[in-house]
Amino acid sequence: MSLSHSQNTPPQAGRRILAIWCARLSVDRWRLSLADSEERAEGVEEPPTVLITETAHGPRIDAVNEAGHVAGARSGMMLADARALYPQLQTAPSDPAGDLAFLEKLAVWAQRWGPWSALDPPDGVLVDVTAVAHLFGGERRLLADVERAFAKRHLAVRASIAPTAGAAWALAHYGPRGSILNSSSDRDVMMRQLADLPAAALRLDIDVLTVLRRLGLKRLGDLADITTGAINRTEAAARDALHRRFRGRKSPSANPLIRLDQLLGRVPEPLLPVVPQHMPLVQRRLMEPLRHRSFLDQVLEDLAQDMARELEAQGQGARRLELGMWRVDGEVIVRRLELAAATRDPAHITRLFAEKLDGIEAGFGIETVRLRARWAEPFAASQGDVEEAAERHGTSLSACIDRLSVRLGAHAVRRPVAYASHVPERAQSWQAPLAPISIPDTLTSRRARPLKLLDRPEKIAVLYASPDGCPQRFRWRARVHEVARVEGPERIAPEWWRERSSVRLRDYYRIEDGKGARYWIYRSGLAGDGRGGIPDWFLHGIDA
Numbered sequence: 001m002s003l004s005h006s007q008n009t010p011p012q013a014g015r016r017i018l019a020i021w022c023a024r025l026s027v028d029r030w031r032l033s034l035a036d037s038e039e040r041a042e043g044v045e046e047p048p049t050v051l052i053t054e055t056a057h058g059p060r061i062d063a064v065n066e067a068g069h070v071a072g073a074r075s076g077m078m079l080a081d082a083r084a085l086y087p088q089l090q091t092a093p094s095d096p097a098g099d100l101a102f103l104e105k106l107a108v109w110a111q112r113w114g115p116w117s118a119l120d121p122p123d124g125v126l127v128d129v130t131a132v133a134h135l136f137g138g139e140r141r142l143l144a145d146v147e148r149a150f151a152k153r154h155l156a157v158r159a160s161i162a163p164t165a166g167a168a169w170a171l172a173h174y175g176p177r178g179s180i181l182n183s184s185s186d187r188d189v190m191m192r193q194l195a196d197l198p199a200a201a202l203r204l205d206i207d208v209l210t211v212l213r214r215l216g217l218k219r220l221g222d223l224a225d226i227t228t229g230a231i232n233r234t235e236a237a238a239r240d241a242l243h244r245r246f247r248g249r250k251s252p253s254a255n256p257l258i259r260l261d262q263l264l265g266r267v268p269e270p271l272l273p274v275v276p277q278h279m280p281l282v283q284r285r286l287m288e289p290l291r292h293r294s295f296l297d298q299v300l301e302d303l304a305q306d307m308a309r310e311l312e313a314q315g316q317g318a319r320r321l322e323l324g325m326w327r328v329d330g331e332v333i334v335r336r337l338e339l340a341a342a343t344r345d346p347a348h349i350t351r352l353f354a355e356k357l358d359g360i361e362a363g364f365g366i367e368t369v370r371l372r373a374r375w376a377e378p379f380a381a382s383q384g385d386v387e388e389a390a391e392r393h394g395t396s397l398s399a400c401i402d403r404l405s406v407r408l409g410a411h412a413v414r415r416p417v418a419y420a421s422h423v424p425e426r427a428q429s430w431q432a433p434l435a436p437i438s439i440p441d442t443l444t445s446r447r448a449r450p451l452k453l454l455d456r457p458e459k460i461a462v463l464y465a466s467p468d469g470c471p472q473r474f475r476w477r478a479r480v481h482e483v484a485r486v487e488g489p490e491r492i493a494p495e496w497w498r499e500r501s502s503v504r505l506r507d508y509y510r511i512e513d514g515k516g517a518r519y520w521i522y523r524s525g526l527a528g529d530g531r532g533g534i535p536d537w538f539l540h541g542i543d544a
Contacts, residue, residue: 014130014183015128015130015163015164016128016129016130016131016132016133016139016161016162016163016183017126017127017128017129017161017162017163017164017165017167017168018113018114018126018127018128018129018142018143018146018159018160018161018168019120019124019125019126019159019160019161019162019165019168019169019171019172020106020110020124020125020126020127020146020150020157020158020159020172021120021123021124021157021158021159021169021172021173022103022106022123022124022125022150022155022156022157023123023156023157023158024063024065024156025099025102025103025122025123025155026051026062026063026094026095026099026123027049027051027063027064027065028154028155028156029098029099029102030049030051030063030092031046031065031154032153032154045067046065046066046067047067047088047090048065048067048068048070048071048073048086048088048089048090049064049065049067049068049089049090049091049092050062050063050064050065050068050073050079050082050089050090050091050092051063051064051091051092051093051094051095052079052091052092052093052094053093053094056497057078058078058079058080059078059079059080059091060076060077060078060079061073061074061075061076061077061078061079061082062075062094063075063094068082068086068089071085071086071089072085072086073085073086073089079091096122099122099123100121100122103119103121103122103123103125104119104274106125107119107125107274108274108276110125110127111127112149113127113129113132113136113142113145113146114127114128114129114130114132115128115132116128116273116274116275117273117274118165118271118272118273118274119272119274120165120169124169124172126165126168126169126271128273129142129161133161139161139180140178140180142161143159143160143161143178143180144178146159147159147178158172158173158177159172159178160172160175160178160179160180160181161179161180161181162179162180162181163181163183163190163265164262164263164264164265164269165262165269165271166202166203166259166262166263166269167181167190167194167263167264168181169201169203170194170197170201170202170203170220170263171194171197173200173201174197174198174200174201175197181193181194187264187265187266190264190265191220191221191224191264192221194220194221194263195219195220195221195224196219196220196221197219197220198218198219198220199212199213199217199218199219199220199222199223199256201220202220202223202256202259202260202263203252203253203259204253204254204256204259205253205254208246208253208254208255208256211245212256215242220260220263223256223260224260242256242257243257252269279372279373279374279375279376280307280310280311280314280316280318280372280373280376281310281370281371281372281373282303282306282307282310282370282371282372283303283368283369283370283371284299284302284303284368284369284370285367285368286299286366286367286368286369288365289327289328289362289364289365289366289367290362290365290366290367290369291362291364291365291366292362293357293360296325296357296360296362296366296369297350297354297357299369300323300350300353300354300357300369300371301346301350303323303369303370303371304346304347304349304350304353304371305346306371307321307344307346307349307371307373308344308345308346308349310373311344311373311376311379312344314376315378315379315380316342316344316373316376316377316378316379317341317342317343317344317376317377317378317379318339318342318343318344318349318373318375318376319338319339319341319342319375319376319377320336320337320338320339320373320374320375321336321337321339321349321353321371321372321373321374322334322335322336322337322371322372322373322374323335323336323337323353323356323369323370323371324368324369324370324371324372325360325366325368325369325370326366326367326368326369326370327362327363327364327365327366327367328363328364328365328366328367329363329364331363333360333366335353335356335357336374337349337352337353337356337406338405338410339352339398339402340397340398340401340402340405340433341398342376342377342378342379343379343398343399344379348399348402351403352402352403352406355406355407356406401413401415401433405433410432410433411432413432413433414430414431414432414433415430415431415432415433416428416429416430416431417429417430417431421495422492422493423492423494423495424449424453424492424540424541425453426495448510449520449541450518450519450520450540450541450542450543451541451542451543452541452542452543453540453541454539454540454541454542457522457538457539457540458476458477458538458539459536459537459538460474460475460476460521460537460538460539461474461475461537462474462475462521462523462537470483470486470488470509471483471486471509471511471521471537474511474521474537474539476519476539481513481514481517481519482513482514483511483512483513484512484513484514485511485512486509486510486511486512487509487510487511488507488508488509488510489507489508489509489523490507490508490509491505491506491507491508492505492506492508492522493505502531502532503531504524504525504526504529504531504532504535505524505525505526505529506522506523506524507522507523507526508520508521508522508540509521509522509523510543517542517543518542518543519539519541519542519543520539520540520541520542520543521537521538521539521540522537522538522540523535523536523537524536524537524538
């Protein structure tokens with residue numbers, strides 16, 4: 001099952017929004033992962049632990065468990081400061097992508113309380129409960145059911161119901177537990193009920209909250225008094241000044257005036273409901289249990305063909321497949337497969353799963369076999385050439401990676417990917433074939449680079465007219481090359497955040513000698529830059 005977002009949102013009038021805030025989403029998910037593994041013994045007290053993220057200034061704390069909070073650790077604190085208070089503080093890596101995936105599953109599951117739900121990253125879910133509360137015996141019982149259902153899953157939540165998403169969010173985060181704001185056509189009445197909440201309840205950026213705090217606007221009531229009306233000339237001037245300060249900010253999180261209007265329902269707040277999309281699934285319920293491998297291979301081949309037809313009907317290709325086998329005694333055997341590229345080739349799927357079926361114990365027999373595509377991507381149909389297909393005997397790169405990953409393991413195969421660095425020798429890294437590729441838009445992707453880059457730049461002797469001028473002749477590997485054409489320089493400064501201050505910058509030149517051979521050379525440093533003596537020259541790449 002995957003998620004898609006719909007642009008169709010219900011009208012504002014008469015809405016009732018349920019806001020669910022998972023107060024410790026990252027820590028609770030981490031605790032559940034430990035409970036599912038063998039790392040945590042039964043009944044052992046959880047030690048003080050924090051989830052951290054590596055930053056340029058060192059590890060920073062993203063989430064803290066209850067024991068860590070008692071020890072003095074707080075979210076946003078640097079790990080070094082927290083360990084100064086409690087040296088035995090344990091750490092675990094933070095996983096924002098995993099938290100978002102977990103939140104998406106919660107959003108779909110939360111549709112048991114309403115017809116649609118929307119994500120409220122990083123730790124919240126909004127559910128439309130308009131005309132639904134009577135099915136649970138009222139809104140008070142609906143909130144009780146929400147807290148009871150999340151408690152069974154060991155998740156700490158705070159929930160509230162209000163006419164707008166902004167009001168529901170504010171009450172869930174800063175209001176009393178289980179708050180319910182009744183629908184009212186009079187926005188003044190609604191504002192009076194929310195007046196005591198802090199200004200942070202408007203979901204504003206930290207810098208905006210700092211400005212409001214310096215202006216003395218600490219509560220929603222203070223902000224509402226200035227923006228809605230003025231009793232004297234002083235309040236009128238303050239209202240105009242606030243409008244002028246934030247009138248150029250279009251983002252709602254940077255403009256308290258927009259957020260206040262959304263809170264009171266003066267302007268609509270667009271929400272994107274999540275819609276579950278059920279992924280292709282095929283299965284066989286067998287009349288007689290299977291106990292022999294040959295019959296299981298035949299069933300797998302049939303399922304692969306059925307899956308290919310399902311994927312083709314949806315215009316998709318599978319990236320992650322799951323094969324489940326139900327035995328007569330009730331035990332379930334699961335084999336998973338991840339592919340380097342989307343495919344719906346039955347022969348390729350059958351061949352890869354055949355590697356994973358060795359050593360399966362059928363017991364008294366397997367009575368149900370199910371194949372499910374857990375992850376699929378758009379896969380356009382193509383017209384194949386029959387003669388070309390008959391002549392082609394090789395294997396595609398993605399199929400080769402899949403076969404190597406199944407045989408050697410997913411961690412034994414690596415592929416080169418571009419890395420965001422202007423330094424040539426660092427512009428490439430090695431990554432697992434199944435990991436997503438994220439290539440930032442950098443200037444290095446637009447620069448011409450030689451066909452061959454030397455593992456280590458080789459030092460050369462260069463003759464030039466002036467210390468900062470273009471090279472005219474150079475000697476490399478005991479041969480003298482006369483420079484016929486030159487292009488450059490392209491200046492690349494050292495990465496100051498990882499290099500010492502004594503590292504010199506580089507000026508790269510693309511040159512061509514008298515025989516037409518092209519080289520990529522650079523001058524390390526400048527004359528008189530205070531970081532060394534005479535600049536050195538190196539040859540870094542060869543074109544042709």
